[in-house]
Amino acid sequence: xxxxxxxxxxxxxxxxxxxxxxxxxxxxxxxxxxxxxxxxxxxxxxxxxxxxxxxxxxxxxxxxxxxxxxxxxxxxxxxxxxxxxxxxxxxxxxxxxxxxxxxxxxxxxxxxxxxxxxxxxxxxxxxxxxxxxxxxxxxxxxxxxxxxxxxxxxxxxxxxxxxxxxxxxxxxxxxxxxxxxxxxxxxxxxxxxxxxxxxxxxxxxxxxxxxxxxxxxxxxxxxxxxxxxxxxxxxxxxxxxxxxxxxxxxxxxxxxxxxxxxxxxxxxxxxxxxxxxxxxxxxxxxxxxxxxxxxxxxxxxxxxxxxxxxxxxxxxxx
Amino acid sequence: xxxxxxxxxxxxxxxxxxxxxxxxxxxxxxxxxxxxxxxxxxxxxxxxxxxxxxxxxxxxxxxxxxxxxxxxxxxxxxxxxxxxxxxxxxxxxxxxxxxxxxxxxxxxxxxxxxxxxxxxxxxxxxxxxxxxxxxxxxxxxxxxxxxxxxxxxxxxxxxxxxxxxxxxxxxxxxxxxxxxxxxxxxxxxxxxxxxxxxxxxxxxxxxxxxxxxxxxxxxxxxxxxxxxxxxxxxxxxxxxxxxxxxxxxxxxxxxxxxxxxxxxxxxxxxxxxxxxxxxxxxxxxxxxxxxxxxxxxxxxxxxxxxxxxxxxxxxxxxxxxxxxxxxxxxxxxxxxxxxxxxxxxxxxxxxxxxxxxxxxxxxxxxxxxxxxxxxxxxxxxxxxxxxxxxxxxxxxxxxxxxx
Numbered sequence: 197x198x199x200x201x202x203x204x205x206x207x208x209x210x211x212x213x214x215x216x217x218x219x220x221x222x223x224x225x226x227x228x229x230x231x232x233x234x235x236x237x238x239x240x241x242x243x244x245x246x247x248x249x250x251x252x253x254x255x256x257x258x259x260x261x262x263x264x265x266x267x268x269x270x271x272x273x274x275x276x277x278x279x280x281x282x283x284x285x286x287x288x289x290x291x292x293x294x295x296x297x298x299x300x301x302x303x304x305x306x307x308x309x310x311x312x313x314x315x316x317x318x319x320x321x322x323x324x325x326x327x328x329x330x331x332x333x334x335x336x337x338x339x340x341x342x343x344x345x346x347x348x349x350x351x352x353x354x355x356x357x358x359x360x361x362x363x364x365x366x367x368x369x370x371x372x373x374x375x376x377x378x379x380x381x382x383x384x385x386x387x388x389x390x391x392x393x394x395x396x397x398x399x400x401x402x403x404x405x406x407x408x409x410x411x412x413x414x415x416x417x418x419x420x421x422x423x424x425x426x427x428x429x430x431x432x433x434x435x436x437x438x439x440x441x442x443x444x445x446x447x448x449x450x451x452x453x454x455x456x457x458x459x460x461x462x463x464x465x466x467x468x469x470x471x472x473x474x475x476x477x478x479x480x481x482x483x484x485x486x487x488x489x490x491x492x493x494x495x496x497x498x499x500x501x502x503x504x505x506x507x508x509x510x511x512x513x514x
Numbered sequence: 515x516x517x518x519x520x521x522x523x524x525x526x527x528x529x530x531x532x533x534x535x536x537x538x539x540x541x542x543x544x545x546x547x548x549x550x551x552x553x554x555x556x557x558x559x560x561x562x563x564x565x566x567x568x569x570x571x572x573x574x575x576x577x578x579x580x581x582x583x584x585x586x587x588x589x590x591x592x593x594x595x596x597x598x599x600x601x602x603x604x605x606x607x608x609x610x611x612x613x614x615x616x617x618x619x620x621x622x623x624x625x626x627x628x629x630x631x632x633x634x635x636x637x638x639x640x641x642x643x644x645x646x647x648x649x650x651x652x653x654x655x656x657x658x659x660x661x662x663x664x665x666x667x668x669x670x671x672x673x674x675x676x677x678x679x680x681x682x683x684x685x686x687x688x689x690x691x692x693x694x695x696x697x698x699x700x701x702x703x704x705x706x707x708x709x710x711x712x713x714x715x716x717x718x719x720x721x722x723x724x725x726x727x728x729x730x731x732x733x734x735x736x737x738x739x740x741x742x743x744x745x746x747x748x749x750x751x752x753x754x755x756x757x758x759x760x761x762x763x764x765x766x767x768x769x770x771x772x773x774x775x776x777x778x779x780x781x782x783x784x785x786x787x788x789x790x791x792x793x794x795x796x797x798x799x800x801x802x803x804x805x806x807x808x809x810x811x812x813x814x815x816x817x818x819x820x821x822x823x824x825x826x827x828x829x830x831x832x833x834x835x836x837x838x839x840x841x842x843x844x845x846x847x848x849x850x851x852x853x854x855x856x857x858x859x860x861x862x863x864x865x866x867x868x869x870x871x872x873x874x875x876x877x878x879x880x881x882x883x884x885x886x887x888x889x890x891x892x893x894x895x896x897x898x899x900x901x902x903x904x905x906x907x908x909x910x911x912x913x914x915x916x917x
Binding site: 338385388391392395396398399400401402403404458 | 760765770772774777778779780781782783784787788792793806829
């Protein structure tokens, strides 16, 4: 109950602060708020934009949530998203299913590098996954400027893929993954062990959980989801790869997961909220000339509010 | 120090119920009670760590508090930990050692030094002896007497009645959040602790013929239906032995009762049912009933259980699977009389069913009561197997490293 209240409060705080910040740009808060709302859910066009933005946020949010539940700081959804997109592009000629599978496998493999570094050298995932983001980013940059550049060789981007995924197809896949994540975490032994490992790896070990293998599996699942997000984004939205392909979806997934209190079903609501915020912020830029990066500001407010609430809650516990 | 009508509840549980208590200068007050009786909560109220719901507290001076669970920075040296509170390190031989590497007895000594560094007017000792050797406990008591003789007050929390009687100038008993008795002999105090129910341990059955070995670690073997104890001063390799056995024995047929139940035993954030499901498919309702776990139901968070009930949860989880081998490390540490008797009964019953039990304990009475054979562990080496009678005469020397 308290967690739901904390999430709702953080979301409200973000919207209110966003609206108030408009004063600094000489706009009435109410006017900004109505632009945000009409620009995100006010028309079928806006709603479509919100849905399309929500899907990668949901998948990267779930990715982060699963890893965090296992006690692993996977900050690498961005890099996993990128290699997922790359693998999907390369496998596109084998068809839709194969290319999406390839994106999952690539994301999982990319995440597992961090687990291997943990087991061999005890390197913390919070560092290795961030570094892998940079590696992924530059790998993509090299690819679109070199071997995978479009035939015309005019822009640093690939040619369009031959296959595509409809928005309804995207929605079905994302919702299935969301429900599957909930089922995994709360209805299976695997999920029980995964959460036990995250809460207390010592006690989990004594209870017979193979903690390292558990962490590696959680990382693989987490990375697979972020990779799939990249594949879906390529086939459903961008159709091409370019340097800014990931567009920060991986990092935004952290805010999505935290606002969703690491619960898959709440993460769905959280993803739609941030999707709407991002889409609304785009409209804000067009209508009021306020930079769309206020959406990032909203994410920061959410995270800070949640941290404030949780540390207060902890102090109250005897 | 004067408490008047203090009450504190956590959710539906009343931890401290309308308690009035005073301690005079020069007095050593013994506070005894079962786990979950409210002793620690009451002391934390006195120390100002918890706000009471009702009642007044009048503390006429400074307080030193030695917590049941150590409040030390593991990555700091002894000297650094003491410097944090402005204390000197003169009493320690080598104060540049990391706290992480110390034995529990040494950690307790550092905690005590921290608490008395500022010459507090009131010293609170929360279950200090459960991890100490008799010798270390004696030193602690000498320190307490010394403080009292200089006009300071001491409150000693324990559930060991005899120990409290040997040092306290006045003794009160807490039960379910209330002070139920003041003064009296050991038997009266113990009766007040456990309430109307009295528990008598069943007579011992001894099996002296070890059958086929289920566990063999160099010179260690445990036969079917046998209880073999490993005793020794804490920090001589007991934890390593338990960990090694955990990592080598098949989990399917082995039960583990880890020594540190708050860290290794239960997952505090998970429910009783979830903690159980990690290991077995048994029903949580049944477990709660069979093992007498005081809980609101299977969905209660394990972290909200008292220490004794957490231990019962671990014990129940491990034993309901009828394991072939049981590794029990300090299974009754910190438990009250009744819970201890219950744990012993369960271990005996498991042995009677044919389980091979290795009991790693620093409680010598426990080893002598339960074990068919006893090994002494000293600096990572096990002694030869002794009969309880042999151990009675030789254990002390072997524990000190004298051969």
